[in-house]
Amino acid sequence: MMASIQPRKVPYFLTGPGVIFFAALLGAPMVMTLLLSLHSYDFNTGIQPDWTLANYVEVLGDSYFQKIFGRTFGLALLVTVICVLIGVPEAYVLSRLSSRWRSVFLLVVLGPLLISVVVRTLGWALFFGGNGVLTMTAQALGFGDEPVSLMFTFTGMTIALVHVLVPFMVISVWASLQKIDPQSEDAGLSLGASKMTVLRRITLPQAMPGILSGSIIVFALTASAFATPAIIGGRRMKVVATAAYDEYLSTLNWPLGATIAILLLLANIGIIVSYNKLIERRFAKVFE
Amino acid sequence: MSFLIFETLNKKFGDFVAVRDMSLSVERGEFISLLGPSGCGKTTTLQMVAGLLPPTSGRIVLDGKDITKTPPNQRGLGIVFQSYALFPHMTATDNVAFGLEMRGVGKAERTDRARGALDQVKLGQFVDRYPKDMSGGQRQRVALARALVIEPPVLLLDEPLSNLDAKLREEMRIELRLLQQDIGVTTILVTHDQEEALSMSDRIVVMQQGDVAQIAAPLDLYERPTNTFVSDFVGKTNLIQGQITGDNEVNVDGTRVSVDTLAHTHGSSVTLSIRPEKFQMSDDPSGHEVRVEAAIFLGASWLYRVKGSMGDLFVTQPNTGSAGYAKGDVAWLGWPEGALTLFKGAQ
Amino acid sequence: MQNLGPAARIFHALFVIFILAPLIMVIAVSFTDKGYLSLPTDGLSLRWFRAILDNPDFIDAFWMSVWLAVISASVAVLISVPAALAIARHKFPGRDVISAFLLSPLMIPHLVLGVAFLQFYSTIGLGGSFYGLAAAHVILITPYALRLALASATGLSTDAENAALTLGASKFTVFRRITLPLILPGVAGGWLLSFITSFDELTMSVFVASPATQTLPVRMYHHITQTIDPLIASISTVLIVLTFLVMLILDRFYGLDKIFVGKG
Numbered sequence: 001m002m003a004s005i006q007p008r009k010v011p012y013f014l015t016g017p018g019v020i021f022f023a024a025l026l027g028a029p030m031v032m033t034l035l036l037s038l039h040s041y042d043f044n045t046g047i048q049p050d051w052t053l054a055n056y057v058e059v060l061g062d063s064y065f066q067k068i069f070g071r072t073f074g075l076a077l078l079v080t081v082i083c084v085l086i087g088v089p090e091a092y093v094l095s096r097l098s099s100r101w102r103s104v105f106l107l108v109v110l111g112p113l114l115i116s117v118v119v120r121t122l123g124w125a126l127f128f129g130g131n132g133v134l135t136m137t138a139q140a141l142g143f144g145d146e147p148v149s150l151m152f153t154f155t156g157m158t159i160a161l162v163h164v165l166v167p168f169m170v171i172s173v174w175a176s177l178q179k180i181d182p183q184s185e186d187a188g189l190s191l192g193a194s195k196m197t198v199l200r201r202i203t204l205p206q207a208m209p210g211i212l213s214g215s216i217i218v219f220a221l222t223a224s225a226f227a228t229p230a231i232i233g234g235r236r237m238k239v240v241a242t243a244a245y246d247e248y249l250s251t252l253n254w255p256l257g258a259t260i261a262i263l264l265l266l267a268n269i270g271i272i273v274s275y276n277k278l279i280e281r282r283f284a285k286v287f288e
Numbered sequence: 289m290s291f292l293i294f295e296t297l298n299k300k301f302g303d304f305v306a307v308r309d310m311s312l313s314v315e316r317g318e319f320i321s322l323l324g325p326s327g328c329g330k331t332t333t334l335q336m337v338a339g340l341l342p343p344t345s346g347r348i349v350l351d352g353k354d355i356t357k358t359p360p361n362q363r364g365l366g367i368v369f370q371s372y373a374l375f376p377h378m379t380a381t382d383n384v385a386f387g388l389e390m391r392g393v394g395k396a397e398r399t400d401r402a403r404g405a406l407d408q409v410k411l412g413q414f415v416d417r418y419p420k421d422m423s424g425g426q427r428q429r430v431a432l433a434r435a436l437v438i439e440p441p442v443l444l445l446d447e448p449l450s451n452l453d454a455k456l457r458e459e460m461r462i463e464l465r466l467l468q469q470d471i472g473v474t475t476i477l478v479t480h481d482q483e484e485a486l487s488m489s490d491r492i493v494v495m496q497q498g499d500v501a502q503i504a505a506p507l508d509l510y511e512r513p514t515n516t517f518v519s520d521f522v523g524k525t526n527l528i529q530g531q532i533t534g535d536n537e538v539n540v541d542g543t544r545v546s547v548d549t550l551a552h553t554h555g556s557s558v559t560l561s562i563r564p565e566k567f568q569m570s571d572d573p574s575g576h577e578v579r580v581e582a583a584i585f586l587g588a589s590w591l592y593r594v595k596g597s598m599g600d601l602f603v604t605q606p607n608t609g610s611a612g613y614a615k616g617d618v619a620w621l622g623w624p625e626g627a628l629t630l631f632k633g634a635q
Numbered sequence: 636m637q638n639l640g641p642a643a644r645i646f647h648a649l650f651v652i653f654i655l656a657p658l659i660m661v662i663a664v665s666f667t668d669k670g671y672l673s674l675p676t677d678g679l680s681l682r683w684f685r686a687i688l689d690n691p692d693f694i695d696a697f698w699m700s701v702w703l704a705v706i707s708a709s710v711a712v713l714i715s716v717p718a719a720l721a722i723a724r725h726k727f728p729g730r731d732v733i734s735a736f737l738l739s740p741l742m743i744p745h746l747v748l749g750v751a752f753l754q755f756y757s758t759i760g761l762g763g764s765f766y767g768l769a770a771a772h773v774i775l776i777t778p779y780a781l782r783l784a785l786a787s788a789t790g791l792s793t794d795a796e797n798a799a800l801t802l803g804a805s806k807f808t809v810f811r812r813i814t815l816p817l818i819l820p821g822v823a824g825g826w827l828l829s830f831i832t833s834f835d836e837l838t839m840s841v842f843v844a845s846p847a848t849q850t851l852p853v854r855m856y857h858h859i860t861q862t863i864d865p866l867i868a869s870i871s872t873v874l875i876v877l878t879f880l881v882m883l884i885l886d887r888f889y890g891l892d893k894i895f896v897g898k899g
Contacts, residue, residue, distance in 0.1 A: 014721035015733050018714040018777065022736055026774050029755035033747070036754055086650060093647045096639055106892055107882065108651055112658065114885075115878045116835040118855050119871040123657020125863055126664055126672065163657060171892060224744030226838040227852075231859055241746045241838070248750060248842065261750040268744055340797055360800045367801045373794035377816045386812075387802035438802065 037258040047255060055259035065243070065260075072239040075154070075229075076222040079161045083218045086162075087169030088211055092203070094170070095177045106174075113167045117227045124160040125151065125231055152236040160228045165221055169214040176210030177203070209279060216275040220268050240264050289352060291316040291474055292337075292442055297346035299332050306332040308498040310346070314476070319468055321477045321485035324495035325521070330478045333495075334444055337476065339363050351441060361390075366435030366473070370447040372427045374419040380406060380430045381415045387438040405437035406430070408467070425456050432464070436471065443468070445477040449484060461487050482522045486510065494518050516631050519561040526601045528560040529634050538630070543576070543597045547628045559631045564591070564604040566627035569613070575622040580613045594619070658875060665869035672865060683869035693870055696854035700834050703765070703850060707772035708829035711780040714773070716822055719784035720814070724793070734785075738778045748775060749842030756843065763845030771843050772833045779832055780825035787821025824889045831881060 037055055040048045059065045090109065094102055112120060128150035150156030180203065188198040226241040233239060238246070240260060247257035290313035297310040307329040314320050322330035335341040337348060339360030347356045355363055375383050381402045388398035406415055409429040419427055428448060435443060448464070449457045465488045468475050479485050485492045486506045494501040494509065494517075502509060502518045513519035516527060530540040532552055538545045538560060545560065552558060569592070578596035590612040592603045603621065605612065613619055639647075664672060668680030687693060715737075721727070722734045740748065752771045753762075761767040795817065799809045837852040844853050851874075858867055 008727070011721035011725040011727040011730070014717035015737075018718045018737050018781075019733055021714060021770075022739075022774065022777075025755075025770050026740065029748075029751035030743075032755055032758065033751040086653075089643075089646055090650045093639065093643050093650075096643075103886075105647075105651065107886055109654055110892065111879065111882045112654060114831050114835075114882050115658070115875055116837070116852050116855075116871075118835075118837055118852050118859070119661060119874055120657055122855075122859060122863070122867060122871055123659075123661045125859070126660045126868070127657065129672070129863065160657075163653065166654075174892060220742075220744075224746055226746050226841070227856065230856070234860075241744070244746055244750065245841070248753065254754060258750060258754070261744075261747045264744055265747045269742055272742055338797075338801055340801070360797070361803050361805060363801070364803065365801060367798065369794050369798055371792060371794045373792070373798035375795055375799070375813055386799065386804070390803035390808070434798075434802070 033258045034262055036255055037262050039255045041253045041255045055256050056263070058256065059259050059263060068238050068240055068243050069263075071154070071237075072223055072241075075157060075161070075239060076219045078158055079165060079222045080215050080219045082158070082162045083166045083169040084211060084215060087166045087214065088173050088207070090166075091170045091173035091177060091207075091210075092199075094174055109170050110167050112163075117164055118231070120164055121160055121228045121231045124156070124163065124228075128153075128156045128232065151232060152234050154233075154237060156232045157229055157237060157239075160232050161222055161225060164225075164228055165218045168217045168221070169211075172214030172217060173207055173210040176207050180206045212275065212279050216272055220272055223271075224264055224268060290314060291318075291351055292476075293347075293349040294333075294337075295347040295349065297333065297336060297348070298344045299329070299336060299341065300344045305498050307336070307343075310500060312493060312500075312503065314474060316474055317472045319465070319475045319477070319488060319490045321479055321489040321492045322495060323479055323482060323485040323492050323522070324501075325480055327497070328495040329498040330480075330495050331446060334446055334476065334478045337442070338365060338367055338444055364438065364440055365442050365444055366438060366440030367444045368428075368431045368435050368446065368448045370450060372419075372431040372451075374427055374430055374434075376419050379416050379418055380411060380422070380433075383419070383430055384434045384437050387434060391438065401437055402433070405433040408436070409433045424451055424453075425460070428452060428460070432467075436467075436473070441474065443473045443475040445475065447479055448477070450479070450481070457484075464488065486522070492522075494522065496521075513561070513629065516559055516561065519629060519631075523563060524602065524604075525561045525563050528562070528598055528601075529557070530560055531555065531557055540598045545598070545628070547630055552630065552632060556632065557634045559634060561629040561631065562623060562627055564602040565589075566623050567601075567603045567605075568622045568624075569603055569605050569619050570622070571619060573620055575620040577618065577620055580615055580617045580619060583613055583615055585612070594621070596621070661868050661871045662875065664865055665872040667865050669865070672863060672868075683865040684873075686866050687870055687873070690866065692849075693851070693854060696849050696851040699848060700851040703769055703772060703848075704830045704833040707769045707776060707833045708780070708826050710769070710773045711777040711829045712784070712822055712826045714777055715780040715784045715825060716818070719781055719788045719818075723785055723788035723791075737781055740774055741778045745775070745836070745838035746842075749839035752839065753842040763847060765848050768840065768843050768848050768850075771839060772836065775836060775839060776829040776832045780822075780829045783821045783825030783828065784818065787818040791817055820888065824885065827881065827885055831878070 036047070038051050038053070040050055040052050040054050042048055094105055094109070097105060150159070184206075185198050185202055188202045189195070193201065224241055225239070226245065229237070229239045230242050230245070233242065235242075235246075241264070244257045244260040244264070247253045247260065251257075292314040294310050294312040297307055298305070299307040310329075310333060312320070322333055324330050332341060336343045339355070339358060343356065347354055349355070350363075375386065378386070381399060384402035384405050385393075385398040388401060393401070403412070403415055406412060406429075409432055411426060411429050411433065414422060414426060417426075419430070422430070428451070432448070445464075449460050452460060461484060468488075477485070477488065486509075489506055491503060491505050492509050493503045496517050501521075502514050504512070509518065510523055513522060519525045520527060528540055530538040530545065532554055533539040533544070534554075536546050536548055538547055538558060540560070547560065576596055576598065578594035578601065580592050581595050581600075582593040584591045585607075587607065589607055590605045592605070592613060594601050594603055601621070663674050665683055666679045666681070667674065668678055668682060718733070718737060722730055748771065752767070756762045756764070756767045791814070796809050796813050799813045800806075804812065834850075835852060836850070837856055840850050840853050841856060844850055849857075851870075855867060855870065
């Protein structure tokens with residue numbers, strides 16, 4: 001008889017290649033980055049062989065980095081709020097369209113997710129630049145000849161990031177709206193509720209899990225966004241990701257860059273995990 | 289020696305006993321039904337025969353060979369799954385030819401034989417259709433053709449008709465039975481539908497919570513159930529509690545009913561079983577007096593719920609074309625000798 | 636458009652304009668006949684599309700991205716399919732941990748991955764190599780491939796496989812003839828989504844790619860940080876058109892909404 005694999009071991013053979021690949025090429029680099037953040041750096045002699053938390057003390061204590069972290073957090077919060085404000089109504093509108101229009105507009109709203117972030121951000125850079133459309137419009141309307149530029153501004157970054165990330169909010173809310181039994185809305189109407197009341201008391205609460213998970217996705221992606229802040233914000237309006245980039249590729253202070261990256265990762269995971277816990281606790285009873 | 293033998297088959301899932309000490313001998317060409325409510329172990333038994341589940345203990349012997357440990361792809365049995373389990377990415381012909389291909393039959397021959405099998409189940413028109421383009425009944429036939437074309441020693445049917453609508457189901461019962469007799473293939477059918485089992489089988493195995501409740505031919509099973517579970521599950525019946533008060537006499541809440549009590553001890557509690565259609569209902573004031581509480585017209589018959597001194601009873605009377613009894617009417621029930629079955633103990 | 640008041644319609648129109656505006660802007664600028672950034676007010680011109688051909692470094696970067704995406708998406712699928720079958724159809728100790736591990740890159744910012752790979756590869760002497768970049772991309776996109784493979788493996792009933800088994804097929808034949816064809820649509824969708832994700836990736840690649848392995852997004856990013864000109868707009872227009880074609884395929888076969896639920 002042929003030697004055969006014990007049934008109990010089969011799943012480990014099937015997942016084995018992935019697990020080994022990930023352990024070697026994800027586990028090892030992540031651990032090394034953590035270790036690197038514990039070394040100090042000297043501008044003349046490079047990375048030191050010592051073990052220290054000095055980098056963490058520096059990043060967390062330095063007002064320069066505090067400002068960058070604060071700005072990143074504020075940006076993420078603002079982008080998330082705007083995405084909720086415009087993404088939730090849009091998802092609702094989409095769910096109300098006839099099926100033909102719905103598939104067209106789903107394509108319009110979700111399609112950009114497949115287009116490179118660089119390209120999408122470039123579009124805003126063209127709007128925002130000193131000789132961009134914004135300036136031309138302002139001049140044509142007689143607001144003076146000064147170029148109006150949103151390049152390198154917080155506002156510019158916010159607009160571009162909302163554009164890049166709002167599809168995630170729409171799709172997430174859309175998914176939970178899909179699960180709603182349309183008859184529950186009819187039932188509300190039949191019981192004498194107005195359309196507005198049905199929306200507020202019946203539809204919105206059922207869409208809440210989608211709004212929350214959309215928020216977490218948008219928040220996490222904004223907090224770690226690189227391409228859009230790098231192009232629109234540039235050196236003048238640094239966020240955590242662009243600051244880490246500069247530490248690595250311009251200043252060459254790798255340990256400090258690694259520290260920023262580790263802190264970003266911890267913040268990211270912390271937010272996702274606590275948000276998930278919150279969602280589970282609040283909605284576990286209602287939604288399976 | 290019988291063709292297919294189950295020897296004290298047991299199947300446990302952890303502490304749960306799905307099948308307990310199942311023993312059965314099936315003759316060549318016989319049509320056997322495993323009948324019972326969901327969770328009674330009938331599907332588990334079928335899967336053990338198919339080789340998809342290993343028994344915890346016991347043996348399965350086919351044509352003198354112990355196949356208990358034979359893998360499913362070497363048993364050569366034909367199986368029709370409840371979901372039909374057609375291969376959605378293959379045409380009807382390719383579905384049917386798959387088993388032949390696995391047996392190394394050449395392409396031309398297996399296409400020929402597959403088409404022949406599809407012809408046999410009246411699907412000659414649909415040989416190139418994909419399952420998604422077929423109706424439930426057509427899919428069911430493809431599954432049947434696929435199972436039969438490999439000329440299996442045993443055909444296993446797992447609730448094959450349960451996904452069809454009522455009318456089609458009745459037609460398929462007859463067709464399936466005729467086909468089976470025609471080919472002469474030994475068949476085991478798993479079903480929870482007692483009509484299906486009664487109408488198709490040579491013998492029926494009634495199962496209850498992993499145990500065999502009774503094994504008998506359809507008429508025997510219906511007329512002479514050996515316990516209240518079988519009498520209640522196979523067909524409809526009225527179960528009446530009483531006490532033996534004398535020779536051939538049972539007392540039901542003060543009403544004396546005469547019945548053969550030979551096998552039972554004086555004074556013991558018993559349960560009487562009588563089928564609704566065994567009653568004769570008339571205006572002639574003799575027999576058991578009852579008042580009609582509900583009357584339901586079923587087309588071919590009337591179903592009444594009546595109340596009398598023996599408690600609530602269900603009565604079925606054939607539709608003779610005239611109006612039946614109405615709610616509130618008083619009528620008298622009689623029954624022929626032997627219509628009552630007596631079981632030991634209270635229900 | 637039933638049940639929608641005028642306010643909702645106006646909102647919807649503004650939202651769609653907001654979504655499309657930057658893309659239309661890029662496309663408009665790419666057709667300018669001027670030598671500098673401007674809208675094609677004096678007539679359309681293809682000069683900036685011809686200019687792409689004079690910039691072989693962009694074309695090289697494009698092919699680099701295509702190759703990278705093909706290889707890494709294929710490896711990601713090869714890893715994901717068996718893993719998805721195991722996770723979807725077996726209960727085994729450690730299943731949840733393994734599945735969380737293989738999906739974990741979704742929770743790690745690309746910047747962090749970039750930083751980690753930069754240091755890792757320079758330590759083990761793979762800095763700037765194509766295979767290092769490809770491996771990094773595999774890590775990044777495997778979760779996408781895995782999720783689509785998981786979705787199709789979970790929806791797969793074992794009945795058809797059992798049927799094939801009882802008809803005499805060996806386990807390998809069952810996999811090749813039944814299981815694989817049935818999960819193929821999900822696998823192909825996973826491959827395509829992985830391909831696009833890899834093709835578009837910037838943040839991690841900016842750290843890992845060397846001048847010799849520059850991908851198109853990295854090349855474009857470096858160009859934009861230096862200068863924004865109609866050339867970069869025309870390249871972007873080409874990308875928009877290509878992506879649109881892929882998007883139509885994905886939408887046709889899977890529905891974009893199904894692919895993106897929970898992405899990110």
